[in-house]
Amino acid sequence: MTDLIRVDGRAADDLRPITIERGWSDQAEGSALISFGRTKVLCTASFTNGVPRWMAGKGKGWVTAEYSMLPRSTNSRMDRESVKGRIGGRTHEISRLIGRSLRAVVDMKALGENTLVIDCDVLQADGGTRTAAITGAYVAMVDAIEWGRQHKFIGQKAKPLIDSVSAVSVGIIDGTPMLDLAYTEDVRAETDMNIVVTGRGLFVEVQGTAEGAPFDRRELDALLDLGVAGGATLRDLQTAALAPVGDAASVTA
Amino acid sequence: MTDLIRVDGRAADDLRPITIERGWSDQAEGSALISFGRTKVLCTASFTNGVPRWMAGKGKGWVTAEYSMLPRSTNSRMDRESVKGRIGGRTHEISRLIGRSLRAVVDMKALGENTLVIDCDVLQADGGTRTAAITGAYVAMVDAIEWGRQHKFIGQKAKPLIDSVSAVSVGIIDGTPMLDLAYTEDVRAETDMNIVVTGRGLFVEVQGTAEGAPFDRRELDALLDLGVAGGATLRDLQTAALAPVGDAASVTA
Amino acid sequence: MTDLIRVDGRAADDLRPITIERGWSDQAEGSALISFGRTKVLCTASFTNGVPRWMAGKGKGWVTAEYSMLPRSTNSRMDRESVKGRIGGRTHEISRLIGRSLRAVVDMKALGENTLVIDCDVLQADGGTRTAAITGAYVAMVDAIEWGRQHKFIGQKAKPLIDSVSAVSVGIIDGTPMLDLAYTEDVRAETDMNIVVTGRGLFVEVQGTAEGAPFDRRELDALLDLGVAGGATLRDLQTAALAPVGDAASVTA
């Protein structure tokens, strides 16, 4: 797209190196430790037979997510939300976004009355934590659903997964649209957008924010193009990570 | 755009009746009671000379917003967040959205070391509370800035306002893109998008969510077109409400 | 009683202009927007069939109330209690007072196993918010009870309302007992009393506090006389507001 070179040598339309360490956890039904460059997120998927009381008896499942950052995942230490006694708005916002993104590719009827809780804990943060979280959470969720099938909580012919889902950030820096912003880029971006797309290339969420000056339709279109292309690459990496090579597999882009 | 008729007789590209009762409050430096159909939001703007300590000494101002719903603004009563002792994720998300939208049209240097807090309290809810809130909050903010100028906290030649800002929801119902969804429409929409645009037609925020099935690029484009058109109408209503006819004025679309 | 003239031209035993906008809300089973001068309180009554679990099976209903002030209802902005994460003592005190006052005129057996929650949200404050709230809450409650009767949750011959109830503040300023204090008067009062009386003139609550010097029995008697007279006027206004002129009616004193 452009021959402009970024601080880490990437082209404007390059993702950072992506690593997906599937099955990282010995405890969870599904898990993935995902890296987008220096950003590292541990995603665990917990499968529970049954649903919250208010949902029971409808023959449908439930998928929800919680996002959190370790206090020293960032360059300067943040106070723990557990110590402050309240969850901040940003944490709430991202937890809800992850949950909605995952639910968009799950057929709740096919899942049956089972609950999936996906925890995304940021071990190290360098921009794009929410997009890495969604991308890794999908991998963890796939394994937890498979666990549910093996343990007969999900019908052997049921197909709870409609599509795959991944997410990537895009932004405009000095007038140039760029893919997968690292933290120092994110801070400089005039416009910042998170795009959640399915494996088939449909949109689940489009969240664009003018951090500096408002943006026009042409810029919006360029960002959408970039995000859709990034999503396709991430989908391929997810597919590779989920290839049947034993209980756990690691893939690196 | 379409001859399809909605439950309240509107065409797909019609806004609901909009009323802006500017200067509703005797207490606040700026205020507006705004209605989008049956949705009613009281917006008050509080002007304080000075900024929070962590911002002091930079010659820049600060604008923030808080959104809340009265417990019986909705069809069935919700528990108060003050009683529950914590603010929910949705409230946080919308408060942050309103704040970002307003900051996008304010020149913080020109505002000087002054703080604006815009409170948006939903007195009655029927869909589109966040978009009504942003639209009304702008009107309240304009008057509070003018108050600051009259009281010499803002320089007589300073121009803190770069542009105007309004917001509107759009969605796809039964395959048809529609403007300004009422609650019963919102519940049925497959895709739901909130668009925040400036008076000049630039985007401040674009937040689209697939509630049902993911959406494609063509649908996204149709929603953006509809939102931009709605924003232009809201800008004209804001301008009319802010016309110099005394301390307070009411305008109805 | 006295020919002393107050800042707003009232005599010492005059109420401020009172407005009751019955049926303000499209959502609640009963509602009233009441004004005591510049003090404006939105009262909504929510009717629910059934009672909290700890009361079930006794054939009795329950009435409770919650009071809150919008952050910019006052001259300088207050922090939201939802943001602070805890409800202050004053809010608790007034919520409990409103609830007790309403319960004093309701026959819980006749109400049956139904719950009424009355929310009193102060949109604008200029003294006397708790007394306006009680007076408006009664009007909202009457309509919610009528709604319960029409929906067959209350027996057609049951008489849940024993009496009406209203409230007014009285105080001694510069030695003169005065009725219905506005905020600037309240601040100056040596003694401040809130009197809750029924339509028949009986006392439900008498809460007198020496803000400055303690008061003697003669002063107490004068305040009680004034409050009882004010209560009678408020009762007549409530009766007028509740006259059968359609679903909603507005009355102004």
Next chain:
Amino acid sequence: MTDLIRVDGRAADDLRPITIERGWSDQAEGSALISFGRTKVLCTASFTNGVPRWMAGKGKGWVTAEYSMLPRSTNSRMDRESVKGRIGGRTHEISRLIGRSLRAVVDMKALGENTLVIDCDVLQADGGTRTAAITGAYVAMVDAIEWGRQHKFIGQKAKPLIDSVSAVSVGIIDGTPMLDLAYTEDVRAETDMNIVVTGRGLFVEVQGTAEGAPFDRRELDALLDLGVAGGATLRDLQTAALAPVGDAASVTA
């Protein structure tokens, strides 16, 4: 007043046995363990030189109070408010009442920039805990003020105490006005009133509540008479407890 005999053998106008164990605490600047029958409240007064920042520089002091009940002070165990993470409305209400009652007899100018915090912890509850608390708190406060004088934080000629203050409950049971209700009486009372009076017999607070049927003026007058008489007895007991017989003294009525 009446020859009706109560469950514990008292006449309608009798107080329960009152004990004031002055100087109970080795730690606090002033303290009293007060009993009204089986009701036992430990009152400690903490003297601090200086006032909260928002009050500094005005040459005036501050007096505040906190009330709490031990979880098993009552017949069935209550959850701790510290465990619940929030203070209930009743606790707030009584803490504020005690604080106002004490401030009514203190000349803040004469106290100088000093702070008194009076803690009233109910060790055992049998009705009348708030009135016992106020009565004992006054004794603790007197000693803490004297401590401040001895330590030169209060001028040697300053007279911070304007008057003494005590409190007692009165109520109507089966039509008979009665003084100082024990818990089983309180539960049965149609009307319940707490009266806070100064040593000179003036009113600081009058809080009457119709628990059952609303009350009329004649009943109100009878209750006021009874409360004023009870207050005079309590004042005499306070005076005896404070007689200069060493650092600590105990008195029993």
Next chain:
Amino acid sequence: MTDLIRVDGRAADDLRPITIERGWSDQAEGSALISFGRTKVLCTASFTNGVPRWMAGKGKGWVTAEYSMLPRSTNSRMDRESVKGRIGGRTHEISRLIGRSLRAVVDMKALGENTLVIDCDVLQADGGTRTAAITGAYVAMVDAIEWGRQHKFIGQKAKPLIDSVSAVSVGIIDGTPMLDLAYTEDVRAETDMNIVVTGRGLFVEVQGTAEGAPFDRRELDALLDLGVAGGATLRDLQTAALAPVGDAASVTA
């Protein structure tokens, strides 16, 4: 052990004067006001038939404890944990320690499906509050178990008590191991240890902490010896307090 004399005249291996006022409360099923010198803790035991839902149906009982300090139990006033809205780590730690200590001497099968909650409220603190609390809590618990037996909630032949339990602090000051430290000693101690022992001399808890320099095995042994001896004395005092001399008894060492 040593002829070194402490500030209060005690030898290094002396306990402070111990008082146990059994049956202090008229409300609780068991209670004791215990003093270790100036440290005074009110222990109440609440007996409830039944267990928390998660324990039901197993035929076993439950014993738990809560510890708290009155705000002015200490030399300078502490903020209330109920006001702060959260319980501190130290409070949690001690509540858990007391609960574990009591459970170690109770046969939960023999207790049957009954719950004992032991509240230990520190009225005055001078070091050793947790050890006094455990020692007094045992006495209160014994009476509450006896109450349960008399009310037929516990079988007449069941023996829920396996052993008795008490606790004492030991520490090294200026190289000398000392028993039952008062606050001023505790502050100076290089090593501080709390030892919970049964009547038979077995250990329930050993918690040693190097406050200054780490300690060696020889010092540890000396502290254990001292603690075991102190525990034997406390056991004898508990036995005396529990001797059958009516509903309540007081014993002083």
Next chain:
Amino acid sequence: MTDLIRVDGRAADDLRPITIERGWSDQAEGSALISFGRTKVLCTASFTNGVPRWMAGKGKGWVTAEYSMLPRSTNSRMDRESVKGRIGGRTHEISRLIGRSLRAVVDMKALGENTLVIDCDVLQADGGTRTAAITGAYVAMVDAIEWGRQHKFIGQKAKPLIDSVSAVSVGIIDGTPMLDLAYTEDVRAETDMNIVVTGRGLFVEVQGTAEGAPFDRRELDALLDLGVAGGATLRDLQTAALAPVGDAASVTA
């Protein structure tokens, strides 16, 4: 010590395989990802120049620690403490233990007015999380202190580290004392003890708890012997991990 074989093939006095991945974090001044078998704890040390206000001006530093478990670090998912809005007693207890353990080997004068916050987040839990946390926290702290020296916040000749510190659990299972219990062993242990020892073999903390039956002096002595030996092995591993082989190093036992 014994030829008894444990479930994972260890002898009673064997540690599990220990791994210390020093410098795991790119963000923190010091860090270590430590494993005790399947237990994995990420320890980060944050260095800040300056101390909390209440400590300023004394020329001394401060070291504190926070411990937390990821919700799915355990076999079944736990609720997040940030979501519950309060930190549990166990978390508080362990955070305090880690902080005390680290402070025991730091000379606060030599550290100067600098603050170290050590975060220990359990990524996967299989028993012994607190002992792994202390052992890894020491390694992270050493690097953060070195960072402070390189950045001139600590004097070049100052020696803030007095000794090293590590911790290990010991317990009695079926009468046999065992070292470094895995979760399934911990659950079965009659007595459970955590021992914190310095590199020189002195005790910092000894916390023994009878989970089942109380323990005698002979058992206590056996557990202490085992813990001291385990601590010596851990000290050697720490030394190896801290050997000067670049910025980060990994060591495996």
